[in-house]
Amino acid sequence: MDFLLALSRPPLVLGVDPRPELHGPEPLSHLRRYALEVFEALAPKLAAVKFQLAFFEALGPEGFGLLCELASAxxxxGLPVIFDGKRGDIGSTAEAYARAYLLRFPGSALTVNPYLGLDTLTPFFQAARESQGAVFVLVKTSNPGSGFLQDLLVEGRPLYLRLVEALARKGEGYREGEWSRVGMVVGATYPEVVLTVREKAPHAPFLLPGVGAQGGRPLKGPGLLNTASRALFYPGGRPDLEGALQAAEDFHRALVE
Incomplete structure (x- = not known):
């Protein structure tokens, strides 16, 4: 599976941020069943499934095993997988992260942090090309405080925009057809920024977090992957398969209105 095929699927990404306290006396067993049911029911309506690594890591070894099981399922x-870990480090450590999530799971994607320098991202980009995967670099994140650093003016332009321009140039070397394997994370909570970034990076896939619980609305356009986690995986704040199906329908309806 080539991750870039996700861009030809319905533009909705299911975020999985497991909350064991919502799953009864045998939380991991119930979580496993529920997640598999949601994947199967929503598969035709999704571009990909995004796993927030922190929530699985918090569950210890059993949580990491569950992550691998659900990603494989x-x-x-036929659902592409995104590992949301915002990884980033220098040299051999970056290479190890790339092996763990891109080479071990060919055709998958990983979110990464650029603030150690663009040279530290090269192992991720190379692994994505080798494995037919993708990398989503944090550019303008969905949280309200993102502007503290990301909006700082550098030579008259916001820092995030200078980063976008550098990544767009870099991404041309990893482009295959219309799309690059170097994607960007841009919060759906900042729709005007999405438009600005698209002008600077016409060939980069965008991962758009913040849809639903954070107040962002689904955005239309080629190469956009709208991501909903709590609003889609736990509609109404609890496991609810029928509610998840309805939420997916509502998101799709918003994209065609």
Whole structure:
């Protein structure tokens, strides 16, 4: 599976941020069943499944095992996988992260942090090309405080925009057809920024977090992957398969209105 095929699927990404306290006396067993049911029910309506690594890591070794099991199940169902870990480090450590999530899971994507320098991202980009995966670099994140650093003016332009321009140039070397394997994370909570970034990076896939619980609305356009986590995986604040199906329908309706 080539991750870039996700861009030809319905532009909705299911975010999985497991909350064991919502799953009864045997939380991991119930979480496993519920997640598989949601994947199967929503598969035709999704571009990909995004796993927030922190929530699985918080569950210890059993949580990491569950992550691997659910990621493999999603891929068997034909759903591309995004590992949301915002990884970033220098040298051999970056290479190890790239092996762990891109080479071990060919055709998958990983979110990364650029603030150690663009040279530290090269191992991720190379692994994405080798594995037919993708990398989503944090550019303008969905949280309200993102502007503290990301909006700082550098030579008259916001820092995030200078980063976008550098990544767009870099991404041309990893472009295959219309799309690059170097994507960007841009919060759906800042729709005007999405438009600005698209002008500077016409060939980069965008991962758009913040849809639903954070107040962002689904955005239309090629190469946009709208991501909903709590609003889609736990509609109404609890496991609810019928509610998840309805939420997916509502998101799709918003994209065609």
């Amino acid at each position: 999603a891929r068997v169902m």
